[in-house]
Amino acid sequence: MKSRLITRRHTISLASGVAATALFGAHTARSADKSVTVGINLSLTGADAESAKRIEDGAIMAFDEANATGGINGYKIVVTPYDDGSATAGQYDPAQAATNARKMVSNKATVAAIGPQMSGAGKAMAPILSEGNLAIITPSSTNPDITDPKFAAQYRPEGKAIYFRTVATDAFQGPYMANYYADVLHVKTVYILDDSGAYGVGLADAFQGQAEKKGIKILGRDRLDPKAADYTAVLTKIKSLNPDAIYYGGVLQAGVKLAKQAYDIVPKMIKGGGDGVQGPEMLTAVGYPANEGWYATVASPHVTEDAKMADWVKTYKAKFNVDPDDYAVTAYDAATVILAALKQVTSNGKEPTRDAVRDAIQAVKVNTLQGPVSFDANGDLQDKTISVFQIKQDKSIPADDMRQYHYIGIAPSA
Amino acid sequence: MSFSDLLLQQTINGLSLGAMYALLALGFTLVYGILELINFAHFNVFMVGSFIGMWTLQLMGINGQSIVMTGLPLIVTMVLSGALGVLIERVSLRPLRDVKGPAAMITTIGVSYVLFNIILLTVGADSKNYPNPLPPVQWDIGDAVLRLREVLIWVIAVLLMLGLHFFVQRSKMGKAMRATAQDPEAARMMGVEVDRVIVIAFFLGSALAGAGGLIFGLYYNFTSFIIGFTAGLRAFTAAVLGGIGNVPGAMLGGVIIGLIEAMGGQFIATAWTDVIIFSILVLVLVFRPAGLLGRVAPNKS
Numbered sequence: 134m135k136s137r138l139i140t141r142r143h144t145i146s147l148a149s150g151v152a153a154t155a156l157f158g159a160h161t162a163r164s165a166d167k168s169v170t171v172g173i174n175l176s177l178t179g180a181d182a183e184s185a186k187r188i189e190d191g192a193i194m195a196f197d198e199a200n201a202t203g204g205i206n207g208y209k210i211v212v213t214p215y216d217d218g219s220a221t222a223g224q225y226d227p228a229q230a231a232t233n234a235r236k237m238v239s240n241k242a243t244v245a246a247i248g249p250q251m252s253g254a255g256k257a258m259a260p261i262l263s264e265g266n267l268a269i270i271t272p273s274s275t276n277p278d279i280t281d282p283k284f285a286a287q288y289r290p291e292g293k294a295i296y297f298r299t300v301a302t303d304a305f306q307g308p309y310m311a312n313y314y315a316d317v318l319h320v321k322t323v324y325i326l327d328d329s330g331a332y333g334v335g336l337a338d339a340f341q342g343q344a345e346k347k348g349i350k351i352l353g354r355d356r357l358d359p360k361a362a363d364y365t366a367v368l369t370k371i372k373s374l375n376p377d378a379i380y381y382g383g384v385l386q387a388g389v390k391l392a393k394q395a396y397d398i399v400p401k402m403i404k405g406g407g408d409g410v411q412g413p414e415m416l417t418a419v420g421y422p423a424n425e426g427w428y429a430t431v432a433s434p435h436v437t438e439d440a441k442m443a444d445w446v447k448t449y450k451a452k453f454n455v456d457p458d459d460y461a462v463t464a465y466d467a468a469t470v471i472l473a474a475l476k477q478v479t480s481n482g483k484e485p486t487r488d489a490v491r492d493a494i495q496a497v498k499v500n501t502l503q504g505p506v507s508f509d510a511n512g513d514l515q516d517k518t519i520s521v522f523q524i525k526q527d528k529s530i531p532a533d534d535m536r537q538y539h540y541i542g543i544a545p546s547a
Numbered sequence: 548m549s550f551s552d553l554l555l556q557q558t559i560n561g562l563s564l565g566a567m568y569a570l571l572a573l574g575f576t577l578v579y580g581i582l583e584l585i586n587f588a589h590f591n592v593f594m595v596g597s598f599i600g601m602w603t604l605q606l607m608g609i610n611g612q613s614i615v616m617t618g619l620p621l622i623v624t625m626v627l628s629g630a631l632g633v634l635i636e637r638v639s640l641r642p643l644r645d646v647k648g649p650a651a652m653i654t655t656i657g658v659s660y661v662l663f664n665i666i667l668l669t670v671g672a673d674s675k676n677y678p679n680p681l682p683p684v685q686w687d688i689g690d691a692v693l694r695l696r697e698v699l700i701w702v703i704a705v706l707l708m709l710g711l712h713f714f715v716q717r718s719k720m721g722k723a724m725r726a727t728a729q730d731p732e733a734a735r736m737m738g739v740e741v742d743r744v745i746v747i748a749f750f751l752g753s754a755l756a757g758a759g760g761l762i763f764g765l766y767y768n769f770t771s772f773i774i775g776f777t778a779g780l781r782a783f784t785a786a787v788l789g790g791i792g793n794v795p796g797a798m799l800g801g802v803i804i805g806l807i808e809a810m811g812g813q814f815i816a817t818a819w820t821d822v823i824i825f826s827i828l829v830l831v832l833v834f835r836p837a838g839l840l841g842r843v844a845p846n847k848s
Contacts, residue, residue, distance in 0.1 A: 355812075355816050357817060360776060361777050361820070362774055366557060366811070366812025366813055369553070375548070386674075389674040393767065397694075414674055418675060418676045418769060420676045
């Protein structure tokens, strides 16, 4: 019963979406004969829907602004949204993401795309987009594999980079945080833990490699079983070794217990992790004061609190009635990149074909909200920014508000 | 931190873990002793018990330090968890009483997953912050720290285990239990109400699991739908290690497993804990198939 209701509502919203596109299309056909289509694929159904909406809004804001000033050299931008979330998966569904990628490729008017939100969806979409030579820019998926040349045969069988990012990847969170530990926190000795997961082990390995290069002494490395409840044995060992800091690569299933027990056993030690320890559970399940002092990183610049951004944030909020987050900014930047590429292509009077737009994105040098953006041959950002946050309770905002993660600054890149 | 302090601290850690495993192991042993049934639902009765304990504490007001110390939340949690055990027995196991083969054991696995999913779907997948009403009292012994909650775990665990031991050895119902364990048919002929004995075994076992759940929550300050499996599996191992069906054996097994976990984390690596625990289990079973304190059961007529 319930699922039928959802399906029906879904159909209605889809239908109205189609109607709106049709209306919009008719409108553009009258005022300007030329238009290009940009697909946006996000996880609009399920656990990540809230974040998806902010990302979508960020991109749409940039395209609306361009259309309001007459488009790019006479080309209006038509946005086609796709949803890779499904009710059965409760989050992104790689199969749906693949289907969406095929739809994008088969729509001849589509010259570029934005998304996906999730790395798992990206892995499913990348090979299909590569065959269609359709460039996509992700504002939020950070798994390094998709753009890693090692996996080129898998994710870009046609050779050229088609998966671009306006965020950095997990391959930089660990090393940059190692730099932050060494240069800013003056950590001399560290104990490294991971949670046995692919993300956590990779992050901890990357941290360890760079920490050794920076001359931080690794006093030990151990692996937590995320299903176990008791980490006091390893924490007691850490207490006896007395390192300056702990680095934890992993997500919150083990992270919650680690943070709680670490507060009991080594309350004063410096503790930090990647974006895996940046989540509401850290605030609600760990609680204050056990979580205070923990460092977390995010693989994008944190600009929503920047004074220069105040106008942009105000416009966004007025338009969509919600506060933008960092991925709304990277989505706006992704759209800015696509607009710049279109401009570059059409300025010479050329047709904005997929091939031309991809090549223009590859070569782009554009100023965005997060700063100048350009890509390397794999589609990764040239200038990668890792933002560092620290939890400190601010009693004037709710205890579970993500702003309890206070922005500290940018982690050094070397 | 000197080596002896470190050793002391890890012993404290290990004993606390062991006390919790022992409480859980008792439930396995009790039911196995009487029914020769490995009750896998016990894993998640423990997990549900920790949630019952959390809700009880929240209802009583989490600031009620005085209330916690009276033991009222413990009693409420134990009674409700025990009732859950009785319900499981009544609904899913009694109809299978005379069915031969592994049907009953498989049923308990099913019940375990039902409990697991009920909590997952109603409470959610995120870890819950447990109320922490214990006064933050601690004693420093050199560099080692002994906290009130550790002492409390030991005291509660020892009291409950002693209570159970005397109940089984001295009371009339305990005698009926031992009789049923030896030979249900003969016990029935001698006027023992076997169904009642089984219900009481389930009640006691589940109540102890509930106590374990509450203690788990107070000790680690969190609970989640997922805690049953790792703790349950280790407790089950403890029961087998000590000699399944044997009450003092379950206690001994629990303490040994807890100490292995703490010392293994210190001297080898936490990542190897399970390898060590289960290797020792295999070795013990190879050389003493009935477990450390177990005796090979007398032949049943």
